Amino acid sequence: MNRTEVTDLILAAKLKKRLKWADIAHEIGLSKEWTTAALMGQMTLDEQQATAIGQLLELPPEAIDALQIVPYKGSLPSTVPTDPLIYRFYELINVYGTTIKALIHEEFGDGIMSAIDFSMDISRVADPKGDRVKIVLNGKFLPYKTY
Numbered sequence: 001m002n003r004t005e006v007t008d009l010i011l012a013a014k015l016k017k018r019l020k021w022a023d024i025a026h027e028i029g030l031s032k033e034w035t036t037a038a039l040m041g042q043m044t045l046d047e048q049q050a051t052a053i054g055q056l057l058e059l060p061p062e063a064i065d066a067l068q069i070v071p072y073k074g075s076l077p078s079t080v081p082t083d084p085l086i087y088r089f090y091e092l093i094n095v096y097g098t099t100i101k102a103l104i105h106e107e108f109g110d111g112i113m114s115a116i117d118f119s120m121d122i123s124r125v126a127d128p129k130g131d132r133v134k135i136v137l138n139g140k141f142l143p144y145k146t147y
Contacts (some may be wrong), residue, residue, distance in 0.1 A: 001066055003041045003066055003072075004041065005063075006059075007040055009057070009059055009063055010039045010057060013058060013059065021035060021036045024053065024056065027052050027056050028048075028049040030049075031121070032122075033120040033122060034120075038067070039067075040075060041075060042071060044067075047068060050068050054067070110143065111141055111144050112144075113137075113140070113142070114140040115139060118138065118139040118140070119139075120137055121134075122134070122135050
């Protein structure tokens with residue numbers, strides 16, 4: 001069973017059981033953001049986490065095993081995403097990427113923000129003009145070293 005097939009099983013079980021990502025995350029005691037990434041095939045679960053998810057979603061043993069294999073990271077099927085929501089992030093980086101880079105370098109120096117030592121929080125912010133999406137990306141700064 002490949003990882004894409006496991007993700008399909010997870011999505012079907014989530015729908016059938018009418019669960020939210022936060023409900024599933026609660027089962028393993030991790031954030032909804034990390035758990036969702038893991039169950040969408042981008043992170044590795046340990047045996048205890050995979051077993052708990054497998055029991056909750058009634059997954060077959062081979063799916064539970066697959067959740068414990070380090071995945072090939074990068075979930076987008078094309079260079080320029082076609083899904084409208086994902087494309088807006090692509091557009092955001094195209095427009096603001098150089099600004100973000102300039103401000104990070106000015107504040108921290110020459111380096112990058114880690115996507116490994118990283119956390120993310122997605123929340124809804126009520127607004128009378130229409131609710132807003134708030135995304136906080138929090139990554140460790142990694143300076144380039146000289147040698």
